[in-house]
Amino acid sequence: MAEGLTAGALPLQPGDPRRLGEYDITGRLGVGEHGAVFLGGGPDGRPVAVKLLHVRLSGEPVARSRFTAALAPARKISGFCCAAVLDAGVERDRPYVVGELVDGPSLHQLVAEEGPRGGAVVERIAVGTAVALAAVHRAGALHLDFKPGNVLLGPDGPRVCDFGVTRALEAVNAFPAGRVVEDPAYQAPEQLSGIGIGPAADVFAWAATLLFAATGAPPFGDDSPAEVMQRIVYDDPDLAELPDSLREVVSDALAKDPADRPTSAALLERLLAEDESLAGRMPAEMVAEGRALATGAVPARERAPAPEPAPAPGPAPVREAAPVREAAPPREPEAASPPGPAPAREPVETPEPVRVPLTKATEPTASPVPALTAPYAALGGAPAREDGSPEGAAVTRRDNPVQDDGATQALPAVAGDPADAQATAMFDASPPDLIPGLDPVEPGRREGTAVLTLPKLRRGTHNHVLGVALSLTIGVLVGVAIIALVLWPQLREDDPEGPGPSNGSDAQAVRTIPGAFGGTWKGTATNTASGVTFPVEVTFEAGGTTARAVYPKEGCNGTLTLARGTGSSLQMTLDIAKPCSAGNIRVTRNGDGSLRYEWSKPGSARGYAATLRKT
Numbered sequence: 001m002a003e004g005l006t007a008g009a010l011p012l013q014p015g016d017p018r019r020l021g022e023y024d025i026t027g028r029l030g031v032g033e034h035g036a037v038f039l040g041g042g043p044d045g046r047p048v049a050v051k052l053l054h055v056r057l058s059g060e061p062v063a064r065s066r067f068t069a070a071l072a073p074a075r076k077i078s079g080f081c082c083a084a085v086l087d088a089g090v091e092r093d094r095p096y097v098v099g100e101l102v103d104g105p106s107l108h109q110l111v112a113e114e115g116p117r118g119g120a121v122v123e124r125i126a127v128g129t130a131v132a133l134a135a136v137h138r139a140g141a142l143h144l145d146f147k148p149g150n151v152l153l154g155p156d157g158p159r160v161c162d163f164g165v166t167r168a169l170e171a172v173n174a175f176p177a178g179r180v181v182e183d184p185a186y187q188a189p190e191q192l193s194g195i196g197i198g199p200a201a202d203v204f205a206w207a208a209t210l211l212f213a214a215t216g217a218p219p220f221g222d223d224s225p226a227e228v229m230q231r232i233v234y235d236d237p238d239l240a241e242l243p244d245s246l247r248e249v250v251s252d253a254l255a256k257d258p259a260d261r262p263t264s265a266a267l268l269e270r271l272l273a274e275d276e277s278l279a280g281r282m283p284a285e286m287v288a289e290g291r292a293l294a295t296g297a298v299p300a301r302e303r304a305p306a307p308e309p310a311p312a313p314g315p316a317p318v319r320e321a322a323p324v325r326e327a328a329p330p331r332e333p334e335a336a337s338p339p340g341p342a343p344a345r346e347p348v349e350t351p352e353p354v355r356v357p358l359t360k361a362t363e364p365t366a367s368p369v370p371a372l373t374a375p376y377a378a379l380g381g382a383p384a385r386e387d388g389s390p391e392g393a394a395v396t397r398r399d400n401p402v403q404d405d406g407a408t409q410a411l412p413a414v415a416g417d418p419a420d421a422q423a424t425a426m427f428d429a430s431p432p433d434l435i436p437g438l439d440p441v442e443p444g445r446r447e448g449t450a451v452l453t454l455p456k457l458r459r460g461t462h463n464h465v466l467g468v469a470l471s472l473t474i475g476v477l478v479g480v481a482i483i484a485l486v487l488w489p490q491l492r493e494d495d496p497e498g499p500g501p502s503n504g505s506d507a508q509a510v511r512t513i514p515g516a517f518g519g520t521w522k523g524t525a526t527n528t529a530s531g532v533t534f535p536v537e538v539t540f541e542a543g544g545t546t547a548r549a550v551y552p553k554e555g556c557n558g559t560l561t562l563a564r565g566t567g568s569s570l571q572m573t574l575d576i577a578k579p580c581s582a583g584n585i586r587v588t589r590n591g592d593g594s595l596r597y598e599w600s601k602p603g604s605a606r607g608y609a610a611t612l613r614k615t
């Protein structure tokens with residue numbers, strides 16, 4: 001195994017597989033929305049990337065064969081700029097996809113760590129990934145999840161990975177077409193509605209990805225999925241940061257109507273046209289392959305079709321990997337990476353003939369947000385997700401952080417809080433007509449406080465009536481004061497959802513973690529948008545201000561620090577390393593003795609929540 005290709009892997013965590021099919025698993029490469037990627041070694045000793053998907057297949061043999069069969073078109077592809085799909089299988093009920101290992105960061109990682117790319121790099125990525133997409137489409141496959149996280153920047157240039165995975169997940173109903181996506185940033189308008197999805201969706205995502213490379217930000221913003229989706233459907237992003245050579249073709253590729261977009265072959269034809277200087281700045285091999293794909297000629301590197309998988313029960317047979325390109329030259333060995341945050345990889349160097357300056361670009365301007373209309377209104381605010389592990393399925397070392405808070409939406413709003421409802425009912429209720437002869441309450445004063453809604457006395461009322469009225473008034477005032485003392489601390493909480501069931505002492509502010517929270521609690525968190533689940537374990541230090549959060553699936557350990565709280569609800573900040581995501585945690589005591597544990601992040605729609613039980 002070439003050491004240079006394996007040095008960037010993180011150590012395996014306790015719950016990680018040691019073997020998947022015929023592949024020895026030796027390290028972790030990263031975690032994405034749909035699965036964890038491991039460094040593996042096949043029977044021939046060649047290093048590979050094995051993506052173990054989070055989804056669990058039903059025990060039905062047909063689900064296994066459907067999954068592997070859906071990847072068959074993708075396995076035919078070994079284009080110049082593709083990370084080839086070498087194999088696929090199912091281990092127990094978890095499907096995995098074996099891909100060519102690429103020694104380099106994803107475009108998302110590189111931009112996140114080093115900023116936007118300069119024009120020469122964006123051009124190189126544009127042509128290379130267009131070559132890959134044309135090869136994918138020519139093989140009858142679709143990518144459908146083309147994004148900066150799936151463009152790997154290897155020593156020999158960009159390589160597109162993960163093609164075919166979306167379709168395979170759809171084939172086992174793990175990923176219904178047209179679903180509400182967690183991160184729609186690079187999705188085409190038709191993907192949001194689920195109608196008319198085809199190769200043109202990949203072309204749209206290609207253009208959006210290039211804008212990310214040039215600007216350092218997703219072209220339609222990175223706030224709530226609902227807002228991003230509106231912009232995808234209605235707005236045209238600013239193309240000013242793109243190199244001149246790409247602006248027009250990217251603009252066309254971003255057409256809202258898929259029929260108006262160029263095909264991937266047409267993209268290549270335009271990018272590599274004889275009268276364009278762009279071709280002269282690209283490696284000759286890339287140009288040759290691109291032109292062959294543009295004209296429909298069979299590219300030299302296309303592989304023989306992989307055999308169809310047998311629809312037999314049990315793990316899919318490991319098929320012999322089709323020949324792929326030679327492995328990239330090994331890099332200098334690096335020191336083994338410690339657990340925790342993934343180390344930044346080497347900046348990508350563009351091979352000859354292109355030398356790429358790593359320049360910065362300015363931030364893009366946000367687009368105005370038009371009103372939501374059906375069918376997107378149905379998504380309104382419905383978050384769609386992440387994981388970082390601790391962020392959503394904590395699954396993510398990925399790219400963008402989050403948006404409008406899914407966890408928040410899953411919680412009762414203030415109006416839904418039982419205590420608040422009680423108070424509102426009191427304030428809104430008409431005062432009882434206890435004293436004959438009193439005027440009714442002034443309608444305009446019924447809202448607000450109970451004190452203001454007290455009825456006025458009529459002139460000339462008998463003294464004893466006045467005495468009774470005053471007594472009742474005092475009684476009401478005392479009652480209101482008691483209610484206000486109990487409810488006010490809850491109503492004043494910053495957190496709009498308010499705490500869960502509580503009593504008077506539970507509502508009091510605390511500076512340390514109350515004893516009721518102390519100890520170790522375990523549960524399964526669910527990503528509020530994607531439904532992905534993952535275990536979480538939290539140990540609170542009663543009387544202290546911190547807690548330890550462990551996400552075993554992702555191998556993350558984080559520290560929770562108390563920001564504020566009451567006897568029944570704590571607001572804490574989570575400090576945690578990648579692939580998990582830092583954020584805010586709200587822990588609320590439930591009536592049944594369990595804890596509600598909710599992750600959110602300002603400006604993010606991703607979220608996850610768990611019910612924790614004491615161990």
Ligand SMILES: Nc1ncnc2c1ncn2[C@@H]1O[C@H](COP(=O)(O)OP(=O)(O)OP(=O)(O)O)[C@@H](O)[C@H]1O
Nearest residue numbers: 029030031032033034037049100101102106149398
């Ligand atoms: N073929 C590969 N070779 C080397 N590293 C890889 C390969 N595929 C993925 N990785 C690494 O694993 C990380 C996670 O990949 P993954 O595809 O799961 O992330 P993602 O694209 O953000 O999420 P997803 O595709 O599930 O939505 C990548 O950022 C990359 O660092």
